[in-house]
């Protein structure tokens with residue numbers, strides 16, 4: 539009986555540890571589509587990024603932006619150069635990729 543409870547606790551703990559790691563991987567995977575403009579580190583330092591006036595995700599304005607704003611911009615696009623992803627990504631993928639962008643801001 540105690541053994542059973544211990545095993546259940548271990549399985550539960552494994553699920554808790556595995557879940558966020560999985561979410562991060564999928565967000566990171568989706569982010570590969572964004573790297574050419576935003577840069578792998580999100581700092582938008584490439585010549586192309588500068589030409590397109592992509593802001594670093596560490597810019598104060600980007601640090602202040604809400605998740606809702608990032609989700610809206612990714613879904614519907616922004617300005618003339620930031621593409622809309624509503625037909626390419628699911629809303630769950632957009633949420634995950636925004637969560638991944640948050641990790642780049644740390």
Ligand code: HEC
Nearest residue numbers: 571572575590591592607608611612616617619620621635
């Ligand atoms: C073709 C280049 C390009 C690609 C690819 C691209 N972006 Fe952008 N992104 C931009 C530009 C340019 C801006 C700045 C737009 C502006 O402020 O006018 C921007 C801005 C943003 C912003 C800030 C929007 C805001 O509200 O200020 C977010 C969030 C963002 N991009 C997310 C993404 C995500 C997520 C992906 C990949 C799924 C992606 N971008 C792919 C060019 C790109």
